[in-house]
Amino acid sequence: xxxxxxxxxxxxxxxxxxxxxxxxxxxxxxxxxxxxxxxxxxxxxxxxxxxxxxxxxxxxxxxxxxxxxxxxxxxxxxxxxxxxxxxxxxxxxxxxxxxxxxxxxxxxxxxxxxxxxxxxxxxxxxxxxxxxxxxxxxxxxxxxxxxxxxxxxxxxxxxxxxxxxxxxxxxxxxxxxxxxxxxxxxxxxxxxxxxxxxxxxxxxxxxxxxxxxxxxxxxxxxxxxxxxxxxxxxxxxxxxxxxxxxxxxxxxxxxxxxxxx
Amino acid sequence: xxxxxxxxxxxxxxxxxxxxxxxxxxxxxxxxxxxxxxxxxxxxxxxxxxxxxxxxxxxxxxxxxxxxxxxxxxxxxxxxxxxxxxxxxxxxxxxxxxxxxxxxxxxxxxxxxxxxxxxxxxxxxxxxxxxxxxxxxxxxxxxxxxxxxxxxxxxxxxxxxxxxxxxxxxxxxxxxxxxxxxxxxxxxxxxxxxxxxxxxxxxxxxxxxxxxxxxxxxxxx
Numbered sequence: 001x002x003x004x005x006x007x008x009x010x011x012x013x014x015x016x017x018x019x020x021x022x023x024x025x026x027x028x029x030x031x032x033x034x035x036x037x038x039x040x041x042x043x044x045x046x047x048x049x050x051x052x053x054x055x056x057x058x059x060x061x062x063x064x065x066x067x068x069x070x071x072x073x074x075x076x077x078x079x080x081x082x083x084x085x086x087x088x089x090x091x092x093x094x095x096x097x098x099x100x101x102x103x104x105x106x107x108x109x110x111x112x113x114x115x116x117x118x119x120x121x122x123x124x125x126x127x128x129x130x131x132x133x134x135x136x137x138x139x140x141x142x143x144x145x146x147x148x149x150x151x152x153x154x155x156x157x158x159x160x161x162x163x164x165x166x167x168x169x170x171x172x173x174x175x176x177x178x179x180x181x182x183x184x185x186x187x188x189x190x191x192x193x194x195x196x197x198x199x200x201x202x203x204x205x206x207x208x209x210x211x212x213x214x215x216x217x218x219x220x221x222x223x224x225x226x227x228x229x230x231x232x233x234x235x236x237x238x239x240x241x242x243x244x245x246x247x248x249x250x251x252x253x254x255x256x257x258x259x260x261x
Numbered sequence: 262x263x264x265x266x267x268x269x270x271x272x273x274x275x276x277x278x279x280x281x282x283x284x285x286x287x288x289x290x291x292x293x294x295x296x297x298x299x300x301x302x303x304x305x306x307x308x309x310x311x312x313x314x315x316x317x318x319x320x321x322x323x324x325x326x327x328x329x330x331x332x333x334x335x336x337x338x339x340x341x342x343x344x345x346x347x348x349x350x351x352x353x354x355x356x357x358x359x360x361x362x363x364x365x366x367x368x369x370x371x372x373x374x375x376x377x378x379x380x381x382x383x384x385x386x387x388x389x390x391x392x393x394x395x396x397x398x399x400x401x402x403x404x405x406x407x408x409x410x411x412x413x414x415x416x417x418x419x420x421x422x423x424x425x426x427x428x429x430x431x432x433x434x435x436x437x438x439x440x441x442x443x444x445x446x447x448x449x450x451x452x453x454x455x456x457x458x459x460x461x462x463x464x465x466x467x468x469x470x471x472x473x474x475x476x477x478x479x480x481x482x
């Protein structure tokens with residue numbers, strides 16, 4: 001019996017001697033939309049990046065659909081040594097998609113090619129099939145008129161929507177958003193948030209690191225407040241934003257001035 | 262100065278110059294192509310995860326970049342045969358020397374080109390499950406080639422110039438023919454001037470191409 005799709009156990013992450021994540025446990029059920037909030041330096045982006053192994057874990061384990069990712073090859077006291085083969089990581093990333101703050105589109109490829117790339121080189125689909133899927137996804141993010149444009153010809157909001165189409169085209173089981181609107185001009189934030197919201201309505205499992213607390217409130221089924229590398233408080237959006245238990249959570253939400261429920 | 266110019270000698274020497282030009286162009290193309298391939302291998306070695314390969318690649322590059330090309334050529338012609346116990350033809354020795362030198366420079370062009378691609382490109386591609394090999398081939402290299410084009414055309418110019426050193430090994434290139442003709446007819450002023458102009462005619466198109474490549478790149482950004 002498993003009711004979680006992704007499970008995180010005792011996750012820590014250090015950069016050199018600086019411990020950024022200090023032990024995180026989390027169960028994610030299918031269809032959950034989780035917003036991760038917290039101040040800068042709280043470790044929220046690092047945590048998200050550990051989930052698809054953009055960062056390697058220092059200690060701890062991640063289970064996808066009940067299967068532990070990586071192979072434990074030995075134990076040194078409490079610390080396990082785990083091997084993550086390149087193939088394992090590629091497999092995980094097929095199933096756990098990510099959208100970045102800086103879009104990370106491929107500048108030498110057209111919008112259509114950007115979305116087709118993973119379908120062809122990773123999933124081994126034919127060009128024709130990949131094209132069909134890519135066009136459908138680009139239609140979903142309202143960019144069907146920009147198929148042949150290059151990323152440099154698009155606005156930031158459009159670029160981020162291409163990046164979203166590129167991620168969902170792979171049909172991931174989980175989608176990670178790492179501050180997807182933080183590098184956008186204010187007037188472009190809305191279109192990207194609307195796109196993310198639509199994906200949520202489709203019942204996708206999503207984790208979102210964001211500073212847009214208003215959006216987090218409307219969007220999330222669960223909110224995690226990270227502080228000092230730990231989940232300081234979590235609950236429904238209603239609980240966290242309207243009735244936080246911890247003084248620290250309350251202060252953080254009050255400080256985020258642009259936030260209005 | 263009442264020097265009696267004799268340009269006739271240049272026209273009558275054209276067939277000889279022509280043979281030299283062919284050899285110069287051959288040498289340039291062979292060394293450039295081999296150097297590009299060698300440079301690619303050297304830069305891959307330097308970026309490999311295997312420490313021994315890194316050190317070997319790095320040492321090779323520093324070795325061949327920091328010794329004058331003329332010494333490398335002469336070494337391959339006069340010293341290397343003693344090591345391997347067989348005489349190399351002047352042309353082969355010249356190809357070896359110039360290729361290794363060019364490879365070392367090309368390795369640096371590749372390396373800095375590849376490192377100039379932002380980390381986000383790797384991450385964006387990894388996030389859709391691409392393997393490092395696929396990322397390198399599909400995402401990084403195509404972008405690198407664009408950026409490296411001006412540097413490579415510059416390198417082609419340099420290679421065309423240093424092939425003239427091969428005349429020291431009596432490879433029958435343009436420089437060699439020029440010196441031979443000038444010694445034969447005692448007309449160094451006309452003949453060596455002509456040699457210079459002929460080199461200009463071979464190399465300027467490359468420089469021009471380099472300039473165009475840079476403009477093309479600037480427009481794309």
